[in-house]
Amino acid sequence: DGGITQSPKYLFRKEGQNVTLSCEQNLNHDAMYWYRQDPGQGLRLIYYSQIVNDFQKGDIAEGYSVSREKKESFPLTVTSAQKNPTAFYLCASSINWGGFNEQYFGPGTRLTVT
């Protein structure tokens, strides 16, 4: 079955540690996205990638980094510079970049930093 996988579902880290969240898709989509979801704030875009080997900052990129070395993979690193990293993180993909295109979402990773 085609889809997006995120792992792990729950992640716990100590403050000051970097952590990498995995996102893989087998939909052959060019564009991929990372969102952060906090209660009552909807989804906020962290980074996006229109095509392999390219990525752009979204609205709240500070304290995060990404790579896009393969079409199917778009890992997100939450660095120690991110002031409030505890959140639910969602990865998505679409066939092409652009708002006309439906985005497909993974099941999410809930990160807790203490």
Place this chain on the structure above:
Amino acid sequence: GDSVTQMEGPVTLSEEAFLTINCTYTATGYPSLFWYVQYPGEGLQLLLKATKADDKGSNKGFEATYRKETTSFHLEKGSVQVSDSAVYFCAPGAGSYQLTFGKGTKLSVIP
């Protein structure tokens, strides 16, 4: 960029009640319009979409009509079920921009 205003929740309804969740948007150009649903602890799923004026998107008993004159895309369902309890997101999207998501409306349906 685009912006979207969704009806604030939470919304609590009895089973078989009629549901309306309001959504209005501002957008440059002629956006596509989407409703996504998020069940507890899960990612978002596309519920329905419309791509041009007067189009009606529908799925699982939910409907929404693209109203260009009022820049609205209100979500409706005639008879909700307990299994419809979830958070609903409205999202306009135009060509050169990513989707813009509303803050979400939490729906709780009680038996």
